[in-house]
Amino acid sequence: MIAQILFIIILAAAVYLFSRNAGKVRRNILLGRDTDRSDNPALRWKTMAKVALGQTKMVKRPLAAVMHFFIYVGFVIINLEVLEIMIDGIFGSHRIFSKPLGSLYGLLIGGFEILAVLVLTACVVFLARRNIFRLKRFRGVEMTEWPRSDANYILIIEILLMTAFLTMNAADHKLQLLNYGHYIKAGSFPVSTFIGPLLPGDANGLAITERVCWWFHIIGILAFLNYLPYSKHFHILLAFPNTYYSNLKPKGEFTDMASVTNEVKAMLDPSFVPESSGEPGRFGAKDATDLTWKNLMEAYTCTECGRCTSVCPANITGKLLSPRKIMMDTRDRITEMGNNIDKYGKDYQDSKTLLDNYITREELWACTTCNACVDACPVNINPLEIITEMRRYIVMEESQAPTSLNNMFGNMENNGAPWKYSNADRFNWKEE
Amino acid sequence: MENPKSEITVPTMAEMAAQGKQPEILFWVGCAGSFDERAQKITRDICKILQHVGINYAVLGTEESCTGDPAKRAGNEFLFQMQAIANIQVLDAYQIKKIVTGCPHCFNTIKNEYPGLGGNYEVIHHSQLIQQLIDEGKLKAEGGESFKGKRITYHDPCYLGRGNNVYEAPRRALEVLDAELVEMKRCKSNGLCCGAGGAQMFKEPEKGTKDINVERMADILESKAQVIAAACPFCMTMLRDGVKHENKEQEIKVLDIAEITVRANGL
Numbered sequence: 001m002i003a004q005i006l007f008i009i010i011l012a013a014a015v016y017l018f019s020r021n022a023g024k025v026r027r028n029i030l031l032g033r034d035t036d037r038s039d040n041p042a043l044r045w046k047t048m049a050k051v052a053l054g055q056t057k058m059v060k061r062p063l064a065a066v067m068h069f070f071i072y073v074g075f076v077i078i079n080l081e082v083l084e085i086m087i088d089g090i091f092g093s094h095r096i097f098s099k100p101l102g103s104l105y106g107l108l109i110g111g112f113e114i115l116a117v118l119v120l121t122a123c124v125v126f127l128a129r130r131n132i133f134r135l136k137r138f139r140g141v142e143m144t145e146w147p148r149s150d151a152n153y154i155l156i157i158e159i160l161l162m163t164a165f166l167t168m169n170a171a172d173h174k175l176q177l178l179n180y181g182h183y184i185k186a187g188s189f190p191v192s193t194f195i196g197p198l199l200p201g202d203a204n205g206l207a208i209t210e211r212v213c214w215w216f217h218i219i220g221i222l223a224f225l226n227y228l229p230y231s232k233h234f235h236i237l238l239a240f241p242n243t244y245y246s247n248l249k250p251k252g253e254f255t256d257m258a259s260v261t262n263e264v265k266a267m268l269d270p271s272f273v274p275e276s277s278g279e280p281g282r283f284g285a286k287d288a289t290d291l292t293w294k295n296l297m298e299a300y301t302c303t304e305c306g307r308c309t310s311v312c313p314a315n316i317t318g319k320l321l322s323p324r325k326i327m328m329d330t331r332d333r334i335t336e337m338g339n340n341i342d343k344y345g346k347d348y349q350d351s352k353t354l355l356d357n358y359i360t361r362e363e364l365w366a367c368t369t370c371n372a373c374v375d376a377c378p379v380n381i382n383p384l385e386i387i388t389e390m391r392r393y394i395v396m397e398e399s400q401a402p403t404s405l406n407n408m409f410g411n412m413e414n415n416g417a418p419w420k421y422s423n424a425d426r427f428n429w430k431e432e
Numbered sequence: 433m434e435n436p437k438s439e440i441t442v443p444t445m446a447e448m449a450a451q452g453k454q455p456e457i458l459f460w461v462g463c464a465g466s467f468d469e470r471a472q473k474i475t476r477d478i479c480k481i482l483q484h485v486g487i488n489y490a491v492l493g494t495e496e497s498c499t500g501d502p503a504k505r506a507g508n509e510f511l512f513q514m515q516a517i518a519n520i521q522v523l524d525a526y527q528i529k530k531i532v533t534g535c536p537h538c539f540n541t542i543k544n545e546y547p548g549l550g551g552n553y554e555v556i557h558h559s560q561l562i563q564q565l566i567d568e569g570k571l572k573a574e575g576g577e578s579f580k581g582k583r584i585t586y587h588d589p590c591y592l593g594r595g596n597n598v599y600e601a602p603r604r605a606l607e608v609l610d611a612e613l614v615e616m617k618r619c620k621s622n623g624l625c626c627g628a629g630g631a632q633m634f635k636e637p638e639k640g641t642k643d644i645n646v647e648r649m650a651d652i653l654e655s656k657a658q659v660i661a662a663a664c665p666f667c668m669t670m671l672r673d674g675v676k677h678e679n680k681e682q683e684i685k686v687l688d689i690a691e692i693t694v695r696a697n698g699l
Contacts, residue, residue, distance in 0.1 A: 060622075252595025253544035257509045261549065264513040284507065313625040318641030366638040369505045369630030370590040375621050391507030405506050408634040412511060416497030417463040418634055427493040429465070429472035430442045430479075 007089035007218075014222035021229040022237075025300055028338035032293035033281075037245040044244045047380070052243040057378040061307070067122035071158065074119035075236070078165070081112050085218050095172075098186030109187035113169060116162045117191050123155045123162075130155075137306040140315075142325035147232065147304055154233045161220050168213035170195035171206045178203050183210075235303035239379045242301040245294055246380040251371045254388060259283070260396075284392025287353045288334040291389060298381040299331035308373035308383055314366040321366035323373035323383035329358035330386060355390055364390050365402060440479045444493040445526045455490040457482075458528045460542065462535035463498050464665035470672070471534075471665035477694040478534050478558050484699050485570045489532075495522055499541040506631035513549060516541075520551035530554045532561050534690070536592040536664045537629075543596070557592055559602035559663050559689045566608055576698030579609040584692075585616050585657035587648070587671060588623035589664035602663045605689045609696055611659075616651040624648050626670035633666050645674035653678065660686045 037044075050056050055072065058065040084097045098105045130138050130151060138151070170192035175183035180203045199209055228234045259281065262274035285291050288299075308323035309315050315322050333354045340348050355361075367387045374382045395401045401409070408418045415423045448455055459482065465475040482489045500515030519542075523531075531553050533539040543555035556564075565571040573579070584606055592598045599620045606613055618624040627637065627644030637643060648671070652660055660675075662668045671686045687695075 252540035256548040260509045313644045370625035371594040395507035404635040421467045
């Protein structure tokens with residue numbers, strides 16, 4: 001009875017804390033400007049099913065894709081077991097699904113065990129890639145101590161959870177064979193059978209082992225849940241809405257700025273009266289709140305895999321730009337702005353901005369807008385849109401484009417070409 | 433290089449309108465195609481193809497102006513929209529319905545970004561036109577230079593490939609050549625940028641360890657191609673500079689899809 005009460009208290013606290021922190025992330029995302037992504041729901045569901053659920057964009061790197069798939073499937077399916085653990089915890093039952101499911105139960109538990117081994121294998125491979133083989137993709141300037149530790153923590157927690165799960169099963173299985181207490185014969189244990197010999201032989205020791213692992217496993221999962229909003233691992237949840245709200249237009253098409261259209265039309269035609277233009281606002285993005293909620297959702301969805309940076313022509317050739325850093329900086333800045341609101345109230349302004357304090361101009365001007373980063377992202381994140389918005393701020397609000405680009409603008413304004421050629425010569429190509 | 437026998441006559445929209453005629457398609461030349469000496473050859477070759485198959489076309493001549501692409505990529509939305517709206521006025525005044533461009537940047541901008549400003553046209557890139565003509569049997573690869581057995585690789589321009597998912601049309605134009613087509617390590621959606629996009633063409637690159645076109649040369653050398661097929665005047669410039677950088681001008685030629693088509697057909 002005490003165990004049940006304790007379990008319910010821990011569960012309620014975990015759920016409460018998680019919803020509070022997830023709610024903060026949601027609030028932070030909604031600090032962004034509005035953008036409409038409500039069109040074409042059918043295609044949006046399809047995109048989500050393909051990209052997030054089906055992980056179709058992972059396959060470009062086959063080893064990572066297979067290993068990631070193990071962890072993903074393991075995570076989703078082993079959650080069925082977590083459901084049983086929850087019910088057992090609340091009602092004080094033991095393996096409540098075993099009776100109603102009958103022989104299917106053995107198949108399920110056996111399946112979970114095999115999945116658990118696959119998850120363990122993948123986690124070990126991933127740890128090795130990060131820490132022994134030191135893949136270049138997981139290095140880079142933005143991969144400072146915290147992001148590197150974050151990745152390792154996630155993998156280590158998963159290893160511990162799977163180990164606890166298998167050890168718990170091994171102890172349970174041995175207790176079943178001893179006909180001990182409430183440990184009814186249930187399940188099949190293709191993997192944990194091999195752990196059995198390592199465990200104590202006496203029933204008491206086994207029962208303690210089983211309980212300790214049970215509690216460790218479920219408290220571990222609840223703690224992990226609460227780690228998510230602070231971690232890159234949040235992608236397991238946000239990948240779904242993020243792909244649902246994907247950009248459905250061709251990648252070459254950049255967003256149009258209706259606020260500019262009004263001004264341009266008024267300039268070309270003095271009699272033009274713009275439709276209610278709303279508040280003037282800023283052209284482009286200086287700070288994270290100048291970006292759209294979709295940009296900010298992407299920042300929280302990023303799991304720092306670095307596929308974007310590894311295909312970025314600027315980054316490959318040693319320039320400062322790294323699309324992954326753009327996303328991480330955006331996330332860190334909007335989180336900082338959110339924390340400021342919590343601490344000092346809604347109207348607080350610190351002296352920092354996303355531009356300059358996080359992302360430098362040199363990074364922004366190195367981009368060739370080639371869309372390789374956008375194409376590479378397994379969850380349809382678009383770093384290019386943020387880069388463009390920040391360029392827009394620099395050019396239209398500050399007039400601080402590099403001199404050579406200002407010359408190009410001047411040429412275009414004066415003679416309709418980016419070079420200094422007279423428009424009268426435009427048709428000279430017809431003579432050889 | 434060009435065949436001196438073939439004369440081209442290039443009708444302008446103004447002349448056509450004066451005669452009360454309407455062309456089937458407008459050929460949007462683009463700034464590079466108009467002013468860049470190397471790209472001018474490609475422009476003339478596109479005209480030769482249009483003329484050869486008897487398509488009724490016209491150009492805007494001096495009435496054409498930059499689409500605004502480099503301004504938009506550089507963040508100057510004002511200038512972009514000024515250019516776009518002025519161009520749309522010209523295009524609409526001539527009641528243009530269909531456009532073929534000689535540049536993926538013009539193609540992308542007019543096709544995707546003009547509709548939002550009221551300019552709606554059917555836009556194709558010249559590689560798509562060539563593909564259509566080949567598929568319709570109007571263009572073959574006979575009567576001209578033979579590319580048989582030559583190693584050719586195709587460099588995907590970002591704004592044609594990733595930007596608009598046009599990967600097959602330019603390859604189709606090469607498949608008819610009976611040449612040895614080889615793909616680079618980074619091709620199609622994995623293709624590496626030439627380094628000119630996003631208005632980089634008009635500025636010095638930021639500080640780094642090497643230039644992007646030099647990085648691309650590694651893929652090209654690895655492919656052992658004798659001909660690099662391009663489909664964008666900016667890629668053309670960058671790739672030629674890359675070849676020059678490696679001192680491979682004798683061994684490797686950079687040719688546009690249109691030039692290859694013209695040569696293969698002896699136009």
